[in-house]
Amino acid sequence: MFSHKRADFGEDFLFGAATAAYQIEGGQTDGRGSSIWDTFSTTPGNVHNSETGKFACDHYNRWPEDLDLLADGGFDAYRFSFAWPRLIPEGVGQVNQKGVDFYDRLIDGMLERGLKPFATLYHWDLPSALQDKGGWLNRDIADWFADYAVMVHKNFGDRLETTATINEPWCVAFLSHMLGVHAPGYRDIRAAARASHHVLLAHGTAINALRAEGGKNLGIVCNFEVAQGATGKPEDMGAARLWDGIFNRWYLDGLFKGKYPSDVLAHFAPHMPDDFADDMAVVSTPIDWFGVNYYTRGLYEHAPERGAFPLRKVDGPLEKTAIGWEIFPEGLEEILTRISADYTDIPLYVTENGMAEIEGTDDPRRIAYYNGHLGAVLAAQKRGADVRGYFGWSLLDNYEWAEGYDKRFGLVHVDYKTQKRTPKSSYRAFQSLLTGANRSR
Numbered sequence: 001m002f003s004h005k006r007a008d009f010g011e012d013f014l015f016g017a018a019t020a021a022y023q024i025e026g027g028q029t030d031g032r033g034s035s036i037w038d039t040f041s042t043t044p045g046n047v048h049n050s051e052t053g054k055f056a057c058d059h060y061n062r063w064p065e066d067l068d069l070l071a072d073g074g075f076d077a078y079r080f081s082f083a084w085p086r087l088i089p090e091g092v093g094q095v096n097q098k099g100v101d102f103y104d105r106l107i108d109g110m111l112e113r114g115l116k117p118f119a120t121l122y123h124w125d126l127p128s129a130l131q132d133k134g135g136w137l138n139r140d141i142a143d144w145f146a147d148y149a150v151m152v153h154k155n156f157g158d159r160l161e162t163t164a165t166i167n168e169p170w171c172v173a174f175l176s177h178m179l180g181v182h183a184p185g186y187r188d189i190r191a192a193a194r195a196s197h198h199v200l201l202a203h204g205t206a207i208n209a210l211r212a213e214g215g216k217n218l219g220i221v222c223n224f225e226v227a228q229g230a231t232g233k234p235e236d237m238g239a240a241r242l243w244d245g246i247f248n249r250w251y252l253d254g255l256f257k258g259k260y261p262s263d264v265l266a267h268f269a270p271h272m273p274d275d276f277a278d279d280m281a282v283v284s285t286p287i288d289w290f291g292v293n294y295y296t297r298g299l300y301e302h303a304p305e306r307g308a309f310p311l312r313k314v315d316g317p318l319e320k321t322a323i324g325w326e327i328f329p330e331g332l333e334e335i336l337t338r339i340s341a342d343y344t345d346i347p348l349y350v351t352e353n354g355m356a357e358i359e360g361t362d363d364p365r366r367i368a369y370y371n372g373h374l375g376a377v378l379a380a381q382k383r384g385a386d387v388r389g390y391f392g393w394s395l396l397d398n399y400e401w402a403e404g405y406d407k408r409f410g411l412v413h414v415d416y417k418t419q420k421r422t423p424k425s426s427y428r429a430f431q432s433l434l435t436g437a438n439r440s441r
């Protein structure tokens with residue numbers, strides 16, 4: 001079990017678990033439109049075993065059971081995402097009423113169980129019809145996204161505890177347009193530069209549109225990594241600093257200082273949209289809270305042969321999860337205290353933290369991972385970070401993007417042949433922390 005007490009985190013601190021539509025819903029039916037992950041995952045070579053989210057955890061049909069798992073676990077909140085293509089199949093225009101009905105039932109189901117809905121508008125499943133128009137490379141996406149955000153607000157806003165615009169803009173832009181690891185699978189610095197700006201422009205444009213509709217408790221969720229030099233050599237420390245710029249400071253500086261970091265811009269500048277600087281007031285539109293996703297640290301070395309970004313990640317010595325990420329809870333404390341000291345004093349939520357294993361429902365390593373990172377949250381709070389909540393990633397084993405289904409992050413095991421859910425010992429650890437007992441419905 002955990003070595004912490006619920007009261008240690010503060011009376012109003014919220015505990016939750018998180019998921020994302022494409023990773024759990026399945027349900028490619030009832031008018032849902034195609035997304036870039038449907039096409040990317042069915043393109044050979046992009047995803048382990050060419051696995052897709054076609055069925056995933058069948059959450060589209062099994063959502064009552066999944067909400068019961070959250071309630072039985074004693075969680076206060078549920079972080080979920082809306083599938084843009086399920087609500088607006090072509091991305092703009094016609095609304096799919098069956099999609100609205102699904103999320104109506106889902107959100108009402110949360111409220112009936114006393115679960116606070118923490119919604120994410122975009123968790124990577126862009127409608128294919130918008131990709132056909134350039135997707136994140138087309139500046140018009142800011143308006144497409146803002147119109148979608150307002151549609152969600154008008155249908156569900158009165159019942160949402162918080163709304164995040166974008167999940168992990170670094171993954172939406174750099175991982176997906178520079179590294180090609182995620183959909184739409186570009187490997188192009190010009191695409192990466194333009195997506196890295198348009199994703200934040202879309203965020204700010206949507207925040208302004210939601211404010212005009214009376215939207216409250218609006219934020220964004222970014223992912224962070226502690227970047228360290230593989231050695232103490234100046235060139236390796238420089239590589240880590242540059243990666244910190246690419247992964248962390250592009251978003252923190254853009255969102256909270258209204259200015260992109262010069263070291264990253266030096267590489268992106270020839271490829272940035274014209275007059276991007278004129279957009280920075282919109283990019284840095286004030287928000288009400290900030291979501292922090294944290295998993296691991298990275299060690300980097302100078303790699304002059306690597307073109308635009310002369311750096312390379314180096315395998316580290318620490319214990320690793322099944323997805324190969326080092327277990328480094330101190331990094332969460334560092335990230336939380338850095339953000340609250342250097343960027344903003346608005347409330348922070350740890351919106352994702354967790355680890356992958358390959359199989360099994362008895363997961364002592366995951367209990368130790370969570371215990372260490374919960375301790376990091378407490379340490380950050382003691383150092384002045386206003387951390388208001390913590391969401392484990394993930395409620396269920398689910399579709400781990402390009403890794404497919406082997407890498408299991410769930411507190412609850414899913415047998416994909418039968419869709420049977422089985423709480424793991426880490427779920428029981430949270431249940432004990434949150435309710436003081438191990439019980440199931």
Ligand SMILES: N=[N+]=NCCCCNC(=O)[C@@H]1[C@H]2[C@H](O)[C@@H](O)[C@H](O)[C@@H](CO)[C@@H]12
Nearest residue numbers: 020167168171223293295352393400409
């Ligand atoms: N270089 N490099 N680094 C790797 C950095 C990967 C960052 N990926 C995430 O944070 C994703 C986040 C996502 O929201 C969720 O949908 C994913 O399932 C989890 C687990 O993967 C995490």
